Amino acid sequence: MEKVSISTVKSIADLLVVATILFAVIAFAIMLWYLARRPPLTGVTKLVLLAGIFVFPLMSAMSGNVSGYDTTQKREFCGGCHVMIPWTADAEDPNSKSLASMHARNELFGDRNCYRCHEDYAMFGAVTTKATGMVHLLHYVKTYWSVPAEETFGRIHIYNPYPNHNCMHCHSTELDGFEELADHKGAIESIRSGKESCVSSGCHGPAHPFSKVTKEGAE
Amino acid sequence: MRTQEGRLRLACWLTIAALALFVWSVLDPGVVAVMLAMSLGQVLGTAATALFFWVVWTDLRRARVIDRERR
Numbered sequence: 001m002e003k004v005s006i007s008t009v010k011s012i013a014d015l016l017v018v019a020t021i022l023f024a025v026i027a028f029a030i031m032l033w034y035l036a037r038r039p040p041l042t043g044v045t046k047l048v049l050l051a052g053i054f055v056f057p058l059m060s061a062m063s064g065n066v067s068g069y070d071t072t073q074k075r076e077f078c079g080g081c082h083v084m085i086p087w088t089a090d091a092e093d094p095n096s097k098s099l100a101s102m103h104a105r106n107e108l109f110g111d112r113n114c115y116r117c118h119e120d121y122a123m124f125g126a127v128t129t130k131a132t133g134m135v136h137l138l139h140y141v142k143t144y145w146s147v148p149a150e151e152t153f154g155r156i157h158i159y160n161p162y163p164n165h166n167c168m169h170c171h172s173t174e175l176d177g178f179e180e181l182a183d184h185k186g187a188i189e190s191i192r193s194g195k196e197s198c199v200s201s202g203c204h205g206p207a208h209p210f211s212k213v214t215k216e217g218a219e
Numbered sequence: 220m221r222t223q224e225g226r227l228r229l230a231c232w233l234t235i236a237a238l239a240l241f242v243w244s245v246l247d248p249g250v251v252a253v254m255l256a257m258s259l260g261q262v263l264g265t266a267a268t269a270l271f272f273w274v275v276w277t278d279l280r281r282a283r284v285i286d287r288e289r290r
Contacts, residue, residue: 017245024238031231031238041223046275049227053234053271057241057264064241068257071248080250137254 016067023060027052069126072133073115075104081137083144083152087114090210099199099207117207121169132159153211162207164194223274230274233267 030052039045071077079088090096091104091113104113119129144152171178173192178184183203190196199205206212237260244256 020245021242024242027234028238031235035228035231038224041227041278046278049230049271053230054268057234057238057267060238060241061261061264064245064260065257067245068248068253071244071253077250077253 013067013070016063016070019063020060020067023056023063027056027060030056072130073112075111075114078114081140081144083140083147083149083156085149086153086210087208090208098209099204116170117166119166121166153213156211162197162199162205164191164196164198167198167204168192223278226270226274230267230270233263233270237261237264237267 030048033039034045034049034052075088075091078084087100090098091101093101094105096102100113100117103117104110109116115129119125122128144156173179173184173188179188184191187196191198197203197205199207240252240256240260240263244252244260
């Protein structure tokens with residue numbers, strides 16, 4: 001069953017690529033026609049241009065944006081800024097025991113584990129996630145462009161304390177197996193309310209232990 | 220940019236540039252291509268559309284003015 005859904009997703013992604021290119025080619029042909037032939041500006045010409053400048057480019061942009069949005073969720077994309085490479089390399093290391101890496105192996109979201117843990121799970125989560133992403137980009141260009149990745153350990157922090165709610169998006173805390181664990185049992189209410197962080201050290205944190213090596217307990 | 224035709228030709232070139240970014244970003248979805256397509260690409264495409272509708276709008280207004288003067 002899982003194989004089927006994965007291959008469907010793949011073909012939808014491919015479909016978006018094909019659609020983006022197809023609409024672009026149609027619009028491009030109209031642009032070439034107008035530029036080369038220079039037809040008189042009649043109503044018909046304007047209608048054709050409406051399709052070539054507005055309708056088809058808009059359709060190309062829409063499918064292209066969905067495809068692009070999908071790309072931005074991939075770990076590969078996160079590693080596009082060199083300072084993130086230690087984080088992505090750790091996630092890809094099959095021997096790593098970090099919490100982040102343990103979330104990088106499943107078929108469903110393993111290749112986008114960064115995004116799945118770090119996105120805002122709220123109504124406008126996608127928007128706020130992208131907005132902070134833009135802030136990150138500025139920060140990168142201004143401060144970290146030429147800084148070796150390893151020297152960022154202890155300097156790059158998470159903006160806000162990591163919300164338990166993000167973990168609970170996938171780990172409901174409602175199963176018997178969860179509640180039976182002694183460490184969970186005693187603290188179940190403060191875990192659910194977020195009073196006690198899932199990723200405090202001694203529990204499941206830190207999620208990226210290697211980044212805490214140079215400066216002990218950097219927060 | 221002086222004539223309506225000139226504006227439309229500019230709109231065509233802007234559209235072509237935007238389309239090139241869209242196609243690049245899906246064929247070779249690297250960080251730079253995707254970010255350019257989703258930012259600069261949108262700006263170029265919107266500018267082209269705005270230019271096109273500006274031409275159509277001013278043409279319509281001009282036509283109406285001529286009509287009014289004739290009457």
